[in-house]
Amino acid sequence: xxxxxxxxxxxxxxxxxxxxxxxxxxxxxxxxxxxxxxxxxxxxxxxxxxxxxxxxxxxxxxxxxxxxxxxxxxxxxxxxxxxxxxxxxxxxxxxxxxxxxxxxxxxxxxxxxxxxxxxxxxxxxxxxxxxxxxxxxxxxxxxxxxxxxxxxxxxxxxxxxxxxxxxxxxxxxxxxxxxxxxxxxxxxxxxxxxxxxxxxxxxxxxxxxxxxxxxxxxxxxxxxxxxxxxxxxxxxxxxxxxxxxxxxxxxxxxxxxxxxxxxxxxxxxxxxxxxxxxxxxxxxxxxxxxxxxxxxxxxxxxxxxxxxxxxxxxxxxxxxxxxxxxxxxxxxxxxxxxxxxxxxxxxxxxxxxxxx
Ligand code: DOR
Ligand code: ZN
Numbered sequence: 001x002x003x004x005x006x007x008x009x010x011x012x013x014x015x016x017x018x019x020x021x022x023x024x025x026x027x028x029x030x031x032x033x034x035x036x037x038x039x040x041x042x043x044x045x046x047x048x049x050x051x052x053x054x055x056x057x058x059x060x061x062x063x064x065x066x067x068x069x070x071x072x073x074x075x076x077x078x079x080x081x082x083x084x085x086x087x088x089x090x091x092x093x094x095x096x097x098x099x100x101x102x103x104x105x106x107x108x109x110x111x112x113x114x115x116x117x118x119x120x121x122x123x124x125x126x127x128x129x130x131x132x133x134x135x136x137x138x139x140x141x142x143x144x145x146x147x148x149x150x151x152x153x154x155x156x157x158x159x160x161x162x163x164x165x166x167x168x169x170x171x172x173x174x175x176x177x178x179x180x181x182x183x184x185x186x187x188x189x190x191x192x193x194x195x196x197x198x199x200x201x202x203x204x205x206x207x208x209x210x211x212x213x214x215x216x217x218x219x220x221x222x223x224x225x226x227x228x229x230x231x232x233x234x235x236x237x238x239x240x241x242x243x244x245x246x247x248x249x250x251x252x253x254x255x256x257x258x259x260x261x262x263x264x265x266x267x268x269x270x271x272x273x274x275x276x277x278x279x280x281x282x283x284x285x286x287x288x289x290x291x292x293x294x295x296x297x298x299x300x301x302x303x304x305x306x307x308x309x310x311x312x313x314x315x316x317x318x319x320x321x322x323x324x325x326x327x328x329x330x331x332x333x334x335x336x337x338x339x340x341x342x343x344x345x346x347x348x349x350x351x352x353x354x355x356x
Contacts, residue, residue, distance in 0.1 A: 004274065006038030006293040006333065008281040009252065010095075011130075011155055011179060011229035014040075016062045018047025023234040023313045025066035026348050030311040031232070031252040032069045033339040033346075036295040036328045039287060039354065040069060040252075041095040044076035045106030051076045053090055060093075060353060067351030068344055069333060070290060074098040074130070076108045082118035093355055096128030096153075096285060101137045104206040105233070105246050116144055125150045128285050134207050138162055142169045142176050151175040153284055156231050158184040158207040160217035167224045177284050179227035179276075180218055182255045183318060185262075188212045195318045201245020202318065205233070219267070226284060228276045230255050234314030250312045254305055254319045260297065260326025288354055292335040301327035309342070 009032065015023040023031075032040050042059070044050035050059045050073060059073050072095035075081075084091050091097065099119060100108040110116060123129055130153045133141045138154055142165065145152040157163055157178045169176045187195070188211060192203035203209065218225065233248025240246070259277075262268045281287065305322045307315055331339035338346045 001329065002297045002299045004036065004295045004297060005278045006290050006295055006331070007036050007256065007277040008039045008287060009037045009230050009232070009255070009277075010041040010227060010281045010285055012040045012042055012232040012252065013045065013234065013248070014042045014063070015046060015234065017058055021313070022236055022239070025063050026068065027311055027313040028232070028234070028252070029066070029068040029071065029351055030344045031250070033331050033333070033344060034311050034328060034342070035252040035254070036256045036297065036331060037252055038069050038290055038293050038295070038331065038333050038338070040071050041285060042071060042073045044074045044098050045100065045108050049076045049106060049108050050074065051078045051081050051108070056090070056093060063351070063353065065349050068338065068346050068348060069351045070354050071351055072353060072355045076100070077110060077115075077119045078108065079110065079115055082115060082122060084119070084122040084124070088124060091124050091127050095355065096130055097123045099129065099131045099133070101131055101133040101141065102206070104132060105248060113140065116141070120144045120148045120150065126286070128153055130155050132156070135159060135161065139165055142166070142174060145176055146174045149175070151177065154178040156181045156184065156207055156229065157218070158210045158214060160214045163217055163221045163224050167221060170224065177226040177280075178224070179229040180225050181229060181231045182251060182258050183249050184210065185215065185218055186258055187318065188215045199241040201240040201242070202316070204240070204245050204247040205249050206247040222268075222272065226276065226280045228255065228259065228273070234312050236314055237316045240316070249318050250314050250316070253310045253312060254317055256297070256328060257305065257324040257326050258319065260299060261324045264299070264325045290334060293333050295328060296330040298327045298329050299325070301325065303327060311344070
């Protein structure tokens with residue numbers, strides 16, 4: 001049995017408040033534990049979106065009641081909530097500020113660079129800013145980080161041009177970090193027909209699955225990539241297969257098995273995984289260590305990924321039928337047995353807000 005520290009996923013969508021039929025804080029954090037993740041950072045594109053003290057309280061109240069693993073909640077950047085310096089106690093209660101600068105699921109997109117600038121000016125420098133910014137908006141956001149001389153973390157990069165611009169920006173000393181999702185490392189647009197099974201909505205995700213050349217460039221530049229984050233974005237199969245399918249893939253329960261399989265194939269080392277799922281996210285997002293917390297993995301267990309075995313409420317995975325090697329057997333969280341062989345052992349509400 002391989003013993004690992006509890007993993008950190010800095011990018012998940014818990015869907016509560018507002019869309020608990022896709023996922024709620026209980027099912028989402030159960031999926032986290034089943035995937036060896038003991039700390040999640042939740043995105044703010046819920047209904048209502050989380051963007052002020054009232055909505056933050058709303059999300060944190062549900063999380064407190066229902067979370068099985070530890071967590072923190074992002075605030076979303078809007079057109080009006082730009083005066084963070086007037087209320088410094090609010091940013092400190094959040095995982096960080098999430099800025100949606102390109103179109104995706106939810107209503108939080110910001111088009112005006114004038115608004116971006118206000119957030120960059122007023123959000124405290126020692127607290128994280130994370131952006132959903134693809135291609136040229138990513139380059140624009142890196143310029144903002146340079147202008148205001150503050151860190152920015154780029155969510156889910158997927159393109160060769162993105163990883164190369166980040167590499168060049170880091171070489172210049174700009175304070176930029178980034179994450180990649182397993183689905184952008186293990187899938188390309190060539191896989192869409194197999195994922196779709198005749199339902200094109202199942203292949204929809206933002207950023208979109210990219211070309212083989214993009215995927216190869218991410219693998220070739222792993223040293224530029226600071227974190228692996230799932231962007232766990234559950235939508236039900238009925239929604240994915242209906243009209244106007246929402247973009248998003250679940251990912252919490254498949255990330256570690258996929259990465260351990262890559263380790264067993266010699267494409268990664270276990271230290272590559274641990275730096276990107278423990279030490280780097282802890283540093284970038286300023287997260288506390290979780291005492292007496294670990295994950296036991298049977299690294300030789302070979303099996304097939306099946307949505308039917310999962311805890312997420314969404315009921316499907318783009319990796320259905322994949323052969324993987326490496327199974328999470330036990331999770332201990334702050335001294336308590338939290339998960340064992342498919343069963344959640346902590347009571348609902350055991351999870352702690354790490355910003356409290
Ligand atoms: O595919 C995506 N789904 N990308 C995002 O940025 C948002 C997410 C969601 O919330 O469903
Ligand atoms: Zn996301």
